[in-house]
Amino acid sequence: MACCGAEGIRRQTDGNRMKGQDEIVKKYTRVFAEIDLDAVVFNMESMKKNLAPQTRLVGVVKADGYGHGCVPVARAIDPYVEAYAVATAKEALQLRRHGIGKPVLVLGPVHKSHYRELAENEIMPVIFTLEQAKALSAAAVSLGKTAAFHLAVDTGMSRIGLDAEENGVCLATEICALPGICAEGIFTHFARADEADKTWTRAQLARFLHFIEELEIKGIKIPVKHCANSASIIDLPEANMDWARAGISTYGMYPSDEVEKGFVPLRPAMSLKSFVTYVKEIEAGRQVSYGGTFVAKTPMRIATIPVGYGDGYPRNLSGRGYVLIQGKRAPILGRVCMDQMMVDVTGISGVDADTVVTLIGKDNEDEIRVEDLAKWGKGFHYEIVCNIGKRVPRVYLRDKKIVGTKDYFGDTYPEF
Ligand SMILES: *Cc1c(COP(=O)(O)O)cnc(C)c1O
Numbered sequence: 001m002a003c004c005g006a007e008g009i010r011r012q013t014d015g016n017r018m019k020g021q022d023e024i025v026k027k028y029t030r031v032f033a034e035i036d037l038d039a040v041v042f043n044m045e046s047m048k049k050n051l052a053p054q055t056r057l058v059g060v061v062k063a064d065g066y067g068h069g070c071v072p073v074a075r076a077i078d079p080y081v082e083a084y085a086v087a088t089a090k091e092a093l094q095l096r097r098h099g100i101g102k103p104v105l106v107l108g109p110v111h112k113s114h115y116r117e118l119a120e121n122e123i124m125p126v127i128f129t130l131e132q133a134k135a136l137s138a139a140a141v142s143l144g145k146t147a148a149f150h151l152a153v154d155t156g157m158s159r160i161g162l163d164a165e166e167n168g169v170c171l172a173t174e175i176c177a178l179p180g181i182c183a184e185g186i187f188t189h190f191a192r193a194d195e196a197d198k199t200w201t202r203a204q205l206a207r208f209l210h211f212i213e214e215l216e217i218k219g220i221k222i223p224v225k226h227c228a229n230s231a232s233i234i235d236l237p238e239a240n241m242d243w244a245r246a247g248i249s250t251y252g253m254y255p256s257d258e259v260e261k262g263f264v265p266l267r268p269a270m271s272l273k274s275f276v277t278y279v280k281e282i283e284a285g286r287q288v289s290y291g292g293t294f295v296a297k298t299p300m301r302i303a304t305i306p307v308g309y310g311d312g313y314p315r316n317l318s319g320r321g322y323v324l325i326q327g328k329r330a331p332i333l334g335r336v337c338m339d340q341m342m343v344d345v346t347g348i349s350g351v352d353a354d355t356v357v358t359l360i361g362k363d364n365e366d367e368i369r370v371e372d373l374a375k376w377g378k379g380f381h382y383e384i385v386c387n388i389g390k391r392v393p394r395v396y397l398r399d400k401k402i403v404g405t406k407d408y409f410g411d412t413y414p415e416f
Pocket of ligand 1: 228230245247
């Protein structure tokens with residue numbers, strides 16, 4: 001066995017590889033994110049059970065489905081959602097390109113030059129200024145169509161939306177009188193719904209309800225009202241109006257530790273897996289990684305993992321994070337590099353080149369959650385999943401079978 005080739009090594013260490021996942025393992029040998037679509041479906045079921053029957057879920061699949069891949073997630077949740085929400089025009093158009101036919105709402109402001117294309121594709125922008133409304137109206141009229149939109153109301157987030165005051169009511173009246181456009185929805189966004197103390201959120205909700213009442217007095221009745229995000233879906237039932245926008249919870253994470261987790265059981269959808277590339281013994285006094293921030297106090301056995309911040313793995317886990325190998329926690333030694341990192345496997349037996357490494361997810365009895373990475377590195381769980389990079393292929397599982405993969409290296413440039 002002294003000089004067997006790569007195939008030999010692979011066969012030799014098959015026992016260390018994930019059972020039943022040979023198909024993935026043959027294709028992806030460095031790192032991949034496994035997206036469990038059954039978990040996504042479980043999360044939708046779980047949220048639905050916690051909502052009043054008249055409240056419809058909206059699948060928030062912005063930022064490529066919080067890094068999970070927007071199209072497969074959108075397809076998986078289709079039976080559970082009334083509509084989809086994204087952040088940009090491009091994201092909305094991507095859903096349409098993949099045949100997603102349900103209403104799509106773009107939550108962030110879109111440049112007016114895109115309104116025509118949105119109207120053509122029946123994608124709803126948010127509107128909250130007269131300029132936006134006039135531009136949408138002009139685009140719709142020129143197409144001979146009615147463009148639906150949602151009116152954004154600022155009740156305390158100070159991000160987008162018209163003022164939830166008297167002047168906002170006047171502006172909304174003016175906007176709704178324009179030709180070719182129709183306010184199909186009205187919404188606001190909570191700034192602090194993930195806190196245990198809901199005082200601020202209840203005040204935002206009261207402002208929103210008051211604003212809607214004022215509009216109705218003026219004769220403006222908007223059919224779809226919504227303000228709930230994941231946090232409100234979990235523990236603020238009075239905020240769940242016609243639509244509830246499920247973001248982070250779709251992917252199996254709680255918005256924060258302060259929400260009533262017991263109300264809505266969730267299962268994390270993303271695992272991040274890799275394979276050891278190299279194992280060696282080092283003597284006491286040896287430095288590990290850039291800057292020599294880790295120095296071995298005793299002889300150790302260390303493993304090199306081919307994942308780094310270039311894959312979106314947070315560099316602030318340098319010397320603070322862990323990975324799972326053979327069901328045991330291996331601490332990260334020194335700095336996380338762009339493409340690699342080193343971990344301590346001194347106390348872990350059966351670690352060779354090709355042994356599976358779990359950076360996020362379960363390995364035997366132990367589990368590392370995205371929230372753990374966030375805690376160790378003083379990061380933010382939403383950001384960690386969004387940042388899992390384009391170098392990391394996504395593998396979609398349903399019923400433990402691969403139903404699709406997403407590789408970000410499929411681009412072509414036929415012109416040069
Ligand atoms: C991102 C976003 C959501 C989803 O928030 P979660 O906390 O992930 O559920 C809902 N509404 C708006 C306006 C958003 O921007």
